[in-house]
Amino acid sequence: MELGSSGPARPVGRGRKAQAAVRAATLAELLDRGYAELTVEGVAQRAGVHKTTVYRRWKDRASLVVDALAEHFATDIPTPDTGAVETDLRALARALAHSMTGPVGRAVQTAMYSDAGRLPEIAEARRRVFADRFRRAEPVITRAIERGELPAGTDPVELLKTLAAPIYFRLLVSADPIEEGTADQAVRITLAAARAGALTQDSAVAVKATEADAGQA
Incomplete structure (x- = not known):
């Protein structure tokens, strides 16, 4: 754009x-x-x-920024349909890495993860932008389940969070460089977890319950 x-x-x-x-x-x-x-x-x-x-x-x-970012990422990170989950996820991960290391991606990091990120409106904007990205990418996971490439009950949101996590860790925590291999490694980790049944809806519910128990302790 x-x-x-x-x-x-x-x-x-x-x-x-x-x-x-x-x-x-x-x-x-x-x-x-x-x-x-x-x-x-x-x-x-x-x-x-x-x-x-x-x-x-x-x-x-806030609504202006959310809409502009959602539209930008919809264009910058299109939803792939290559016919195989591995190549679909690789396209998603590489596009995410490329987008988040570009000018707009760096501006997003500054806006949403700096001191301004503590503002309630920014927290809500961040939630809405991510929700939009998950919604647009969900068909990739649905098609993979229908083709038998992923276990039935795989949670699309949990899978997409797992895919994005290594990229965001480098962006926001370790400051290690984001390379093409970073995205490919994220795909391998995500597929291994999904095929082992660790990203099903039941697993996601169990994790949330454990987190809730820990928070009450």
Whole structure:
């Protein structure tokens, strides 16, 4: 996705063209200013629309950022359908690694995992962006179960979390470089766990129950 320039754009009218301009301007503002200094007025000026055009579709800054990020990741990390779960997951993992190490991905990390990430609206934005990504990728797991490549009852969300975990660990914790092999290793780990039955819905429920018990101890 091409981001807007640093100055105000020409007027773009309404409809889909205006929505695309607003989303692009939101990402550009996020890159240039960070979430804390991002304003609806600044986005509108950059997109070449009146701020009422923005508020007509997005109720506040948080919903604007969530929508722009969800749309960006839907384009940047498309849902593959290669006919085999291993190549599907490899495509997903590689696209995630590529996206999160690009300019928008780095801006997302700054916005969602820095001090601003403690804001309730950012926590909600993070939850909604991840929920959208899981929803879009869920057919990959459903098709794999139908083909007999994964056990019946495999939990799509738990599998996708397992796939993303090694990549996010390097991004946010260890600061190790993200390479193509990082994504491929994530696929091998995820498939081994899934085929061993560790990522079924029953397993996910058991883990959550254990976590709840630990929290009460």
